[in-house]
Amino acid sequence: MKTSLIFVLLFITIIVALKAAPIIDPPKSTLSLIKHHPPKHIKWSDLREHHKKRALIKYQSSIRRAYKKGLVDESVMSDLEEALKPKDDLKNKKRVTSIDNISGISNDIGYFGPITVGGQPFNVIFDTGSSDLWIPSMNCTSPACSNHTKFDPAKSQNFKTSNTPFAVQYGSGSVSGISCTDTVVLSGITVQNQVFGLTSVESNDFIGSQFDGLMGMAYDTLSTQGASTPFSNMAQKRLVTQSMFGFHLSRAEDHDIGTLTFGGADLRSFTGSINFIKLVSTSGFWEIPMNDASVNGKLLSFKNRLAIIDTGTTLVIAPPSDVAAVHQLIPGSRLIQQLGEYAIPCKTNAIVALKFNGVSYSINVKDLVRDVVSIQSNLCLSGISPGVVGSNNQWLVGDVFLKSVYSVFDLATNSVGFASLS
Incomplete structure (x- = not known):
């Protein structure tokens, strides 16, 4: 009788576990991610401005929709229009402030890895905030293409x-060319007839970048080419066991190796269970409800916040009033008026956490502390920056947060999951 009862209880436990999170099947494919570092001659204020403008332009459609609904004011639109104007190339600016003493701070500004297109190897940024795949063509004569691998159709x-034109704008730069199809291979998974952009023009924004192109991993509806993303095709064609992919974003200071796993999650990268949060919609972005934020355990009582989870964005960008509330609780923080940014002590031990589906996830102080403002005053810029990417309740949650968790993106259940790192 006791033995039967034990089996019944075990059976119930298994059923409950299955309802809590999808089964992570063993068959999956993992590739290593390479960290993208900023050019060393760029001063921190220019780099910061660059990140903010990239986010503004990347999410300009959301900002314009919010403006039409009266959710953002004229100042936000002015910032967007200013960001859209052609600017001096960031790579050509002279050094003003030395960053030799930063010791690894601000090194992680993007993550890329290898793919092949038509049997030819390329390094691409993996971006959950967009949905286009593009690489340089042999016909690209832009300076930005000169030091990158170019695709040769022959x-x-x-x-x-089909010679259909395409164009995508990223930050202060852009790419354009024609849409094509070919075989794409990612971590041993072959995707036939994948649509991708072949650039003939790339702005100077991409000069000297360590990657050749970009692979979007958001929903297909965001594609400027009207195409399915490579991972969406994997899922549709059942090339993966599960319609999910998982990121472990590495940290330069820790000398570890990041990973991107297709068709499941890398069990070696996290502990405990994955906390899955349903998307607010499937209109394009990986956007989920955020319960609240806290500093040193003190909740800020934020309500009805939404978070776009974007591996292609370096910072956490949030409504100015929310960012002010967060920094008010960080001892020693101050607003730098001329930048509109917050500085915090470089040696702060403040723990900022974001709460999703009832679980709080702390941001590692190594990531919260960004670019050095003043060595003498021991002040660094905060990884949480004020800005508007849509309505006044939307947060853009980038790598500053994502390096502290294992993140999973599930097309089958339209959800994003977080777990504690191993």
């Missing part, structure tokens, strides 16, 4: 093009 047997 070397591929499956290359096709």
Whole structure:
């Protein structure tokens, strides 16, 4: 009788566990991620401005919709229009402030890895905040293409093009060219007839970048080419066991290796269970409800906040009033008026956490502390920056937060999951 009871209880436990989170099947494919570092001659204020403008332009559609609904004011639109104006190339600016003493702070500004297109190797940024795949073409004569691998159609047997033009704008720069199809291979998974952009023009924004192109991993509806993303095709064609991918974003200071796993989650990268949060919609972004934020355990009582989870954004960008409330609780923080940014002690031990689906996840202080403002005053810029990417309740949650968790993106259940790192 006791033995039967034990089996019944075990059975119930298994059923409850299955309802809590999807099964993580063993068959999956993982590739290593490489950290993208900023050019060393750029001063911190220019780099910071660059990050903010990239976010403004990337989410300009959301900002314009919010403006039409009366959710943002004219100042936000002025900032957006200013960001859209052509600017001097960031790479050509002279050094004003030395960053030799930063000791690894602000090194992680993006993550890229290898893929092949038509049998030719490329390094691409993996971006959950967009949905287009593009790489340079042999016809690209822009300076930004000069030090990157270029695609040669003559070397591929499956290359096709309809000569349909495409263009994507990222930050202060842009790319344009034609849409094509070919075979794309990611971590051993082959995707036939994948639509991608072949650039003939790239702005100077990409000069000297350590990656050749970009692979969007948001929903297909965001694609400027009207195409399915490579991972969406994997899921539709059942090339993966589960319609999910998982990120472990590494930290330069820790000398670890980041990973991107297709078709499941990397069990070695996290502990405990994955906390899945349903998306607020499937209109494009990986956007989920955020319960609250806290500093040193003190909740800020934020209500009805939404968070776009974006591996292609370096900072956490939030409504100015929310950012002010967070920094008010960080001892020694101050607002730098001329920048509109917050500085915090470089040696702060403040623990800022974001709460999703009832669980709080702390941001590692190594990531909260960003670019050095003043060595003498021991002040650094905060990784949480004021800005508007849509309505006044939307947060843009980038790598400053995502390096502290294991993140999973599930197309089948339209959800994002977080787990504690191993």
